Amino acid sequence: MGFATGGQLVIRITSADVGKRVSVRALSGGVGATGKFTDTIGILTDWDDGVLYITRKSGERVRIAESSLVAGKIVPPAPARGRGPAASFPELAEVTARAWQPVESERLGEWVLRAAGGFTRRANSVLPLGDPGIPLDQALTTVRRWYEARGLPAYAQTATGAEGTQELLCAELEAHGWWREVSAQVHVARLAPVADRDADTEAVLLSREADEQWLARYQRSGGAAGPHERQVLAAGPSVWFATVPGGAGQPPAAIGRCVVDGRWAGFMAVEVAGERRREGLATAVMTALARRALDEGASAAWLQVESDNTGALAMYGAMGFAPHHSYHHYRGPEAGSAAEG
Template sequence: MDFAAGGRLEVRITAADVGKRVSVRRVVQEPGDPLKFTDTVGVLTSWDNGVLMITRRTGEAVRIEESALVAGKVVPAAPARRRGPSASYEELARVAARAWQPVESERLGDWELRAASGFTRRANSVLPLGDPGRPLDAALTAVRDWYGRRGLPAYVQTATGAEGTQEALCAELAARGWTREVSAEQRVASLAPVADLDADVDGVRLSRSVDEAWLRRYQRFQVPGPHVLKVLGAGPSVWFASVPGAAGGPCAAIGRCVVDGRWAGFMAVEVDETVRRRGLATKIMVALARRALEEGASAAWLQVEAHNGGALALYDGMGFQLHHAYHHYREPGGAV
């Protein structure tokens, strides 16, 4: 924190700094406890009626009483935490959306409303890249009505932690009672080092379509209806990888890759728990990466839930680095 003349802490932010990244210190004291101070760094998303809302990189919204402030200042944007290819949030969000397409969609200003009969939140959520063309409350009402007509809960997909992301929207949704159900990381890497990993890929089968054995290994649905097959099969250039399992049974390992210009997106990488830690996930990734290189891709991305320690360790070893976090906010009181 900065000190004012004479060595005293000073609050150097005002309501005019809403939208900027700030660092604040506040006093925290419970009855009977000694005086304590705590620091918060994030985007100042609102300052109304004596209350500040600061959204951290993780998407957590912190409520701070103005009267508790003892210091505060505007700070530079967070340094890049990746060694992979440079990309804006919007570029990656659009690439990811093309790799996991809904069955139906509709525009609401610059927002895209997406639905696929409930198969995955990514294909059944709003992608809010820009202005919905109406006040936020009116936009959220339209969103809830659109999903309600389809018998689906309304979700809004937001992001934090990269330039152009949506800390302010996270705070607005939370203030309106929307619940953040899932948070995950979008990671990026150079593609060639993944393809160059030492892995015997002779046993990996690549195909433009899925078969029954691949679908039986995939764990994200109960019945593979036409909406599931449409989502899995859609994208600029889609490849499926598999390692055969027991005769007549599901695959031992699977994966999916979508090549889109310079980007190769990896998803649906799953391995039978009885044969894990044998390098099958690495083989799947390497085989798909080599095919993507042949199609002209040079950069890689994937999405992984933050609590999936095994997957994070695998991708860390391949050079994938955090680009941003994304979150799904569910409407208050929405139908299950």
């Protein structure tokens, strides 16, 4: 990892480097002990009372005793991946937010409080993309009270793993008693290769609305979508729904949703009936939606996928999608707990 200078391991970081991307090497058991070297790369989010905390790209927070540190240095931002389109985190954060809009929203400085009756964490979490305009303690208390007034748990959506993401905020949330409840990844790709897939799209029907048949297949609705769900699904700059009809009297064999927003096309809710998997239906849905997005002038694609969904990761990887950043939903402490400021 290039730590050595003249054959010696060198520690070139201090607590003044909090907020920078670093690479460190530590010895389990401390210096002088018999153990193994471990290397960690990420954002140095805290260094206090003899302990360093480094947040990795995945969002994992690593605790390292200063006494075990044998080498450390500042490293440049991770290079952009060459497979997908160039994209900054702020741009993608705004695009993904517009594709999944809440029923109600309110500004807190540059933060956005979002609510939709509890339908998905994305539509019921604060999006903290800048300065809330008040001290963080007060901002988090305001967030929690805003959601409490609506009978909802308080969530904050953060991101790690790309330049300009929010590793420091993740550390602050944890210090205030918030915990990471779920994580996923945002992947990006060039749109044309997705649209050029050799897929049978003749059976894919495209519509501007999510009808009852589409909703009957959608997992989150359980076949009975409420008004909040319908409003979130319908909102966005240019929204398309794809349906592959099922048998007579049966829900669709496959569905999908795409939101076109300038150069971006976002794909979500791609679902296939269990008995119809491995027939290429998901690829057909993606291809049909991608072709429509190309017609509207889009050139880049994004989607969100859970890190342990190996089947989806393999399919999207074959289409050219590559990870851009990870996003996380932190849940706040219950009202009246000791963490409230």
